[in-house]
Amino acid sequence: MSINRLTIIKFALLIIIAFILTTILTWPLAINVDRFYESGDYSLNGWILIHMQKSILSGKIFDQISLFNPGQFYPLPYTLAFSNHLFIPSLLFIPFYLITQNLAVSVNLLMFFSFIFTFITCFLFINYFLKKYFVSLVGATIFSFNPITMSSISKLQLMNKYFLPLVFLFFYKFLEHPSYKNGFFFFLFFTLNSLTANDFQIFTVIILPVLFFSVLLYKFFKKEFTYIKNIMKFSLLFLIFLPFLSYFNIPYLDFSNKEIYRTIDENKYYSARLNDFLFTNESNLIYGNFVGKSLNFRNPKEVWGYINISEHSLFTNITPTLLFFIGFFFLLKNLKKNTLLKMVFFLFFYLMLFSLILMFGPYFLGWNDNEGTIKLPFFYIYSFFKPLEGIRVPTRFQFIFYIPFALFASYGYLFISTKFKLVKKVLVTFILILIIALENYTPSFFYSTPERVAELKWLKNNSNLTFLKNKITLHLPTIPFHNFDEEASYLNWPIYTEEILMNGYSGYIPDDWIEFIKSITTNFNQDSIKKLKVLGINYIIVHKENLTSSTKNKYSIKPRNWLNVTYEDKKIIAYNLDQYNFIFKKCKIESFNPHISLARKASVSEKLMVTLHLKNSKNCFLLNKFQDRYIRNDIKINNMLYVSYFKMPPLIEPYKNYELKTYLKKYKNIQDYHTKGVYNINIYIKKLSLSKNQSIEIY
Numbered sequence: 248m249s250i251n252r253l254t255i256i257k258f259a260l261l262i263i264i265a266f267i268l269t270t271i272l273t274w275p276l277a278i279n280v281d282r283f284y285e286s287g288d289y290s291l292n293g294w295i296l297i298h299m300q301k302s303i304l305s306g307k308i309f310d311q312i313s314l315f316n317p318g319q320f321y322p323l324p325y326t327l328a329f330s331n332h333l334f335i336p337s338l339l340f341i342p343f344y345l346i347t348q349n350l351a352v353s354v355n356l357l358m359f360f361s362f363i364f365t366f367i368t369c370f371l372f373i374n375y376f377l378k379k380y381f382v383s384l385v386g387a388t389i390f391s392f393n394p395i396t397m398s399s400i401s402k403l404q405l406m407n408k409y410f411l412p413l414v415f416l417f418f419y420k421f422l423e424h425p426s427y428k429n430g431f432f433f434f435l436f437f438t439l440n441s442l443t444a445n446d447f448q449i450f451t452v453i454i455l456p457v458l459f460f461s462v463l464l465y466k467f468f469k470k471e472f473t474y475i476k477n478i479m480k481f482s483l484l485f486l487i488f489l490p491f492l493s494y495f496n497i498p499y500l501d502f503s504n505k506e507i508y509r510t511i512d513e514n515k516y517y518s519a520r521l522n523d524f525l526f527t528n529e530s531n532l533i534y535g536n537f538v539g540k541s542l543n544f545r546n547p548k549e550v551w552g553y554i555n556i557s558e559h560s561l562f563t564n565i566t567p568t569l570l571f572f573i574g575f576f577f578l579l580k581n582l583k584k585n586t587l588l589k590m591v592f593f594l595f596f597y598l599m600l601f602s603l604i605l606m607f608g609p610y611f612l613g614w615n616d617n618e619g620t621i622k623l624p625f626f627y628i629y630s631f632f633k634p635l636e637g638i639r640v641p642t643r644f645q646f647i648f649y650i651p652f653a654l655f656a657s658y659g660y661l662f663i664s665t666k667f668k669l670v671k672k673v674l675v676t677f678i679l680i681l682i683i684a685l686e687n688y689t690p691s692f693f694y695s696t697p698e699r700v701a702e703l704k705w706l707k708n709n710s711n712l713t714f715l716k717n718k719i720t721l722h723l724p725t726i727p728f729h730n731f732d733e734e735a736s737y738l739n740w741p742i743y744t745e746e747i748l749m750n751g752y753s754g755y756i757p758d759d760w761i762e763f764i765k766s767i768t769t770n771f772n773q774d775s776i777k778k779l780k781v782l783g784i785n786y787i788i789v790h791k792e793n794l795t796s797s798t799k800n801k802y803s804i805k806p807r808n809w810l811n812v813t814y815e816d817k818k819i820i821a822y823n824l825d826q827y828n829f830i831f832k833k834c835k836i837e838s839f840n841p842h843i844s845l846a847r848k849a850s851v852s853e854k855l856m857v858t859l860h861l862k863n864s865k866n867c868f869l870l871n872k873f874q875d876r877y878i879r880n881d882i883k884i885n886n887m888l889y890v891s892y893f894k895m896p897p898l899i900e901p902y903k904n905y906e907l908k909t910y911l912k913k914y915k916n917i918q919d920y921h922t923k924g925v926y927n928i929n930i931y932i933k934k935l936s937l938s939k940n941q942s943i944e945i946y
Contacts, residue, residue, distance in 0.1 A: 268391070273693060329502075389649070394528060416436075533685060721779060721784050771802060880892060926943045
């Protein structure tokens with residue numbers, strides 16, 4: 248048999264094995280590919296994929312403002328930056344959707360194939376080092392299917408980890424032999440990974456420079472200056488990809504500066520405790536019963552009373568762990584015999600160690616504590632490395648940890664199987680993969696959801712809803728009378744109607760937006776309608792099946808006295824606000840008699856804040872739409888310049904006073920205090936031509 252033919256057969260077998268494992272470990276997804284579509288994160292990701300697909304095919308992908316204002320949480324700006332943009336996954340999604348014209352099928356196929364792609368790329372990664380087909384199959388299984396992956400399976404963005412092995416493969420090749428080719432492919436896969444999942448981009452941006460400059464330092468002490476010169480020269484290839492990365496990341500940086508950033512204390516909440524490494528998902532076939540008994544005493548506890556297991560399933564399973572230790576000691580034993588093996592060992596050992604340390608977050612929290620005092624590297628890196636402000640779950644560094652872990656475990660199996668004959672090797676490989684699969688089997692998610700799928704079909708085939716195209720809508724009920732996860736189901740509407748939603752769903756929702764929505768929905772009356780009218784809302788869509796006895800009277804019966812019903816069927820009522828006769832005046836912010844105040848004394852334990860006072864003494868409204876939401880605030884504290892932003896409410900109402908607060912600087916953790924002394928504060932707000940000079944005593 249020729250080498251080419253054998254290679255084709257092996258690759259075909261690789262795909263078949265990946266397909267079988269994915270079918271088993273995501274069961275019953277394979278039989279429910281057209282019958283499953285969940286709310287929450289799943290609906291959010293489906294909506295993002297459709298938005299990106301439309302943007303790519305229409306050319307709007309080149310309009311950054313349009314791209315990042317996709318039509319939820321109106322009138323807030325850059326709402327795509329509340330979540331992952333999923334650019335690369337959307338490229339994979341497009342052919343599925345163009346062929347099937349079915350949202351549920353397309354999202355589920357993308358989920359399914361993400362595991363297959365991951366299995367293949369990890370196989371290529373491990374096979375590059377070991378050159379052993381069956382051993383690489385075992386390693387690919389460990390990386391593709393593990394407790395943290397299976398516990399996070401509802402989060403599509405985290406399943407798109409297929410570029411991670413290639414990033415570190417070509418990073419190794421680039422370090423081993425700096426060249427244009429290796430440099431190009433390293434930066435190519437780094438870029439593809441960065442445009443696939445935000446978390447994985449941030450993780451690699453943190454870890455790769457540490458490893459890179461460690462190698463350079465080692466080469467410097469060995470006086471290999473030619474190597475340093477070459478690798479720095481070839482690193483300039485990164486400039487080719489920088490425009491692509493900048494285009495998609497600048498809105499996130501802008502969002503982080505103006506809207507929110509993740510603090511040290513948020514990251515502490517989702518940091519690893521030592522006991523996390525003993526537990527997997529409570530639905531796991533083998534270990535689930537044991538895990539279920541632990542939920543009540545493990546920290547941190549969520550509002551529902553027990554731990555969010557999906558972010559704390561750090562158990563590496565028994566079989567892969569045994570293989571890892573065998574491989575680790577096998578490599579240690581053979582380091583002196585093989586120089587290249589030494590580089591592989593130390594590079595990936597440091598990768599594993601660094602990612603493991605970062606999983607523990609900013610503080611060491613011991614076995615099961617909520618507080619800690621021992622500061623870890625994460626704390627210090629966070630202080631000067633801005634990308635860390637974009638994450639809140641350090642335990643997800645385990646996705647990086649599994650790259651060297653799977654590689655070392657593969658070396659463990661290589662040591663065991665060295666003298667195996669082909670038949671025995673095939674049999675043992677099959678048994679190992681089966682055991683690893685059983686340890687990870689978690690049947691809990693992809694069951695049929697006929698109501699969700701039926702709603703998608705109803706929306707797709709309902710020609711009566713064309714009047715909503717390009718219109719701004721509010722769907723009711725909404726918070727506080729609606730389960731927040733159910734808000735994600737409203738994202739299904741603009742996929743087919745092309746409306747713009749005031750509703751929304753994301754891992755981040757501004758507090759002031761929530762309060763404003765509550766002010767409208769709690770006392771739903773003509774004053775509420777006037778606010779919506781000023782905001783530019785065209786239609787209110789009331790979902791009858793989601794109404795309770797109290798909200799039915801509020802949203803379905805009373806509004807008919809003062810709103811026109813444009814459309815009604817068994818499921819919804821659509822009220823037309825365009826026909827609501829309300830004439831109003833618009834204000835200018837300069838007319839609000841703005842002034843600034845801040846404390847003259849504060850204790851060292853206080854965060855310094857500045858307050859912008861706005862007084863609307865007229866019968867007029869001010870709509871703060873998109874970037875109008877932000878007012879830049881230049882602050883000098885003892886001549887050290889800081890920039891903060893006041894966040895304007897969505898709507899300034901007549902005859903109301905507002906106090907907008909912002910910190911004088913970006914405080915990154917609860918212990919970020921000013922020392923005792925007197926500070927001279929200079930504040931300047933260019934937009935309002937407003938300034939203030941004052942001293943504050945910190946005691």
